[in-house]
Amino acid sequence: MSLLVVGSVAFDAVRTPRGSVDRMLGGSATYFAVAASYFTQVQLVGVVGDDFGEEHHAVLKERGVGTEGLERVPGKTFFWSGEYNADMNERTTHDTQLNVFADFHPKLPPRYRRLPYLFLGNIDPELQSLVQEQMEKPDIIGMDTMNFWIEGKREALGRTLRKIHVLVINDSEARQLSGEYNLLKAARAIRALGPETVVIKRGDNGATLFRDGEIFSTPALPLEEVHDPTGAGDSFAGGFMGYLATHRAEARDGHGLRRAVIYGSVMGSYAVEAFGLERLRRLTRKEIDARFQEFKNLVHID
């Protein structure tokens, strides 16, 4: 079943203890779409400038991602530059140039409006609402947000949150949004704002899912080499939503959601093994399932 993602497509400059890249394809919608493409048909709505070349388009096309909704306008594509130190859960932003993204107003191609699965990537909550209004009645709406919108657009964010099913955010955002340090209390407070399910990503400390009367937690897989954590959270969301989109019957029950968290973790773990999309775009379904099994073995108790 087709999954629609609306979010940023960007160029990133990234430095980590394992190296640096001056300019590579990135953006939350890009990572999400590539990760989700291993599970389901994905349609991407976003905007790029005229520096977005055929080679960049090819990354999406080779994964079968629909780009009918990827607007191309005069100007430069969104650019982000940042750096990670040894603790890759923390990053420093050096530069953010919104460029063509500053005037982004998502317009859905008419045939996208009936898609059953929607993910609202980390963009202005007013734009997220705009997308919600254009959709007929998706089965599942997932969403991400960040500190910038939590601080500056809380009211708009509140309106968006009321009409989604799953919020996928990281631990510091969950704390900021709820005003609660304790994650159990933070998740409860966030669920009271709308989403029946909250998934809290904790970087290399794993992820935890909260819903009515149920908590599920997975550690991260200890990895030999972490090259670049950029996009890990978006890849997690892509694996999570991608799995749900192909398991409609399970998508609202605990077992399906648990498996979706593991598939999200699998995609996040692959994403960090190389810079940018290099590892993520060259996966096989066999590798994905093998790592799913590694996650099961990691926590297995007789």
Place this chain on the structure above:
Amino acid sequence: MSLLVVGSVAFDAVRTPRGSVDRMLGGSATYFAVAASYFTQVQLVGVVGDDFGEEHHAVLKERGVGTEGLERVPGKTFFWSGEYNADMNERTTHDTQLNVFADFHPKLPPRYRRLPYLFLGNIDPELQSLVQEQMEKPDIIGMDTMNFWIEGKREALGRTLRKIHVLVINDSEARQLSGEYNLLKAARAIRALGPETVVIKRGDNGATLFRDGEIFSTPALPLEEVHDPTGAGDSFAGGFMGYLATHRAEARDGHGLRRAVIYGSVMGSYAVEAFGLERLRRLTRKEIDARFQEFKNLVHID
């Protein structure tokens, strides 16, 4: 089977966001012994001053902990004062008064020398070696250490590490000891120093066990209230070693060690629910097994 622990018995002054206590019984050996006492007979070797009263002794006695090796000498008991902020994985030490602990030279009562299970609490590695030399041939020797000894007594620490089976330390100590930030590499480097098994405690991010060709990880149980993390790591070690001491046949295989990590996590999770030993000393085996099941449910995937 009897488990011997050598380590500190102390009074602690602790402040956390949930309250403060000016003086309460603590110390690594105390937390360890109380936690392990729910699984096996524990003998404690340590030293206290003449401010250690009958009411403190009673905490150990009520849990059946043997105190034949708890020396009482003139002077004051080891005192530690510290504070935790919202992120209870980090603490600030305000005061450390070694007092009678400064001249501690562990002497094992003769009948302790043949005990099959030994835990070397976080004390000077030269004293840890002294204890190892007095023991005949324990089946399993577990050990803890800390930044202070890693910095100041690395050579002595190296000698102690060569003759133990399991090192139980936290993530920052594992990084410092190994010089590796990546925990997979850190554990491998530490295992090359002696211990066949390394258990890395990660506070409210769970714990991970590394041994030959095997990794096991558990998230922490999300808790409604964390009052005081003091002694959580020692309680973890107590649950871990206590379980192994009563499951001799499993103690060297992966399944037994995995269960031991969960029992360690169970004891750590109870320890933080109240200040000092208040929750830990009043547990039932039924509560312990119920929480073991909660840990299993937390990570369960169909």
